[in-house]
Amino acid sequence: MELFIDERFAFLAEWYDPSAALLRRYQLLYYPKDGSVEMFDMKNQRTFLRRTKFDELHPEDLFVGNRVNIFSRQLNLTGYGDQYTANKLGSKKERTLAMIKPDAVTKVGNIIQMIYDANLIVTKAKMTKLTWKQAADFYMEHQSKSFFNNLVQFVSSGPVIAMELMGDEAVTTWRKVLGPTDSGVAQKDAANSLRGQFGTDGTKNAGHGSDSLASAARELEFFFPSTTGHGPSNTAKYSDCTCCIIKPHAISEALTGKILKSIIENGFEISALQMFNMDRVNAEEFLEVYKGVVAEYTNMVDELCSGPCMALEIHATDAPRTFREFCGPADPVSNKMVLSCCNVYLFPLGFPQKSYIKSLYPQALHTSFQFSFKILYITSLSLQGFMKVITES
Incomplete structure (x- = not known):
């Protein structure tokens, strides 16, 4: 992309201020020539942050619906700030619904890697188990088709993973990754496609993709409602797990697929999965057991609220011990268990960042599950409101 001297991109952004329990609105300006940012307070009509170089924000992070962390403030990008930005950055960006069907859930790592390889990103994800009625509602447009009952029966027979994908021409791109609807045809004509590799027939064909922007909007609303409710519930078991x-x-560096693939190939069951964003208040609450215990506590909080995370429930016999042994030393640099790290590690990317973080203390496990799979949708509550939900959940 050719850059003009003073080219800038403008976005409307929101930040929840937990101390004041207020939603604050800003105009975020990004200058690609030198990677600097500027923020303008919309309500008070004044500069909030003067133009400052900020190397952690990149052009690919800038799209409506994303969350970006600017100097420890997690901003939701809610719209384009001017027509130039909309024309320049928003013309091809689309959202689509991707669903991994029951026959391919164990291939989630491979599939997410295929998504990354197609230059798409996963912005939302959740493992769920649909009831027959929910599956019928989802496929209601096929109600008159002969395959309807078999399709609904199959999709409701086990867990599925729903994802929101974002990228240039996402609807078409994802359907190309999927391949032909009939897996037999896919195996002949598109052997490297998702269905060519993991599908069985026209119903057990590994995945689903929206066929238009209108369908994508309806299907995304089904799994990830923007108004009321939280969509189909997740699959957390809360027993024999960690x-x-x-x-x-790890997510921003496209390691998610490799991590999930490694976990499954080593004999662990991923019994629940959900993608979420944490604000600082929630990150501090989640990691409270480490406060005052480890020197890296502040860095751990900073990392956890710096972008999207993915929570996994790992199901296995004696899961806390066996999964920790699988993950290896907490500190990849010294290659020995370091209590002060409080992380487990698989893909080394430098201390103190690790690809995984898992409860080190047994008493923290139950709290971790309650937090990760029952109330992580609450990302804009005050601490008092957050604790109230914990009490009532």
């Missing part, structure tokens, strides 16, 4: 979180840096 909690693992894939941290923001």
Whole structure:
């Protein structure tokens, strides 16, 4: 992209201020020539942050619906700030619904890697188990088709993973990754496609993709409602398991697929999965057990609220011990267990960031599950409101 001397991109952004329990609105300006940012307070009509170089924000992070962390403030990008930005950055960006069907859930790592390889990103994700009625409602447009009952029966027979994908021409791109609807045809004509590799027939064909922007909007609303409710519930079991979180840096560096693939190939069951964003208040609450215990506590909080995370429930016999042994030393630099790190590690990307974070203390496990799979949708509550939900959940 050719850059003009003073080219800038403008976005409307929101930040929840937990101390004041207020939603604050800003105009965020990004200058690609030198990677600097500027913020303008919309309500008070004054500069909030003067133009400052900020190397952690990149052009690919700038799209409506994303969350970006600017100097420890997690901003929701809610709209384009001017027509130039909309024309320049928003013309091809689309959202689509991707669903991994029951026959391919164990291939989630491979599939997410295929998504990254197609230059798409996962912005929302949740493992769920649809009831027959929910599956019928989702596929209501096929109600008159002969395959309807078999399709609904199959999709409701086990867990599925729903994802919101974002990228240039996402609807078309994802359907190309999927391949032909009939897996037999896919195996002949598109052997490297998702259905060519993991599908069986026209119904057990590994995945689903919206066929238009209108369908994508309806299907995304089904799994990830923008108004009331939280969509189909997740699949957390809360027993014989441990909690693992894939941290923001691992997600931003496209390691999610490799991590999930490694976990499954080593004999662990991922019994629940959900993508979420934490604000600082929630990150501090989640990591409270480490406060005053480890020197890296502040860095751990900073990392956890710096972008999207993915919570996993790992199901296995004696899961806390066996999964920790699988993950290896907490500190990849010294190659020995370091209590002060309080992380488990698989893909080394430098201390103190790790691809995983998991409860080190047994008493923290139950709290981790309650937090990760029952109330992580609450990302804009005050601490008092957050604790109230914990009490009532």
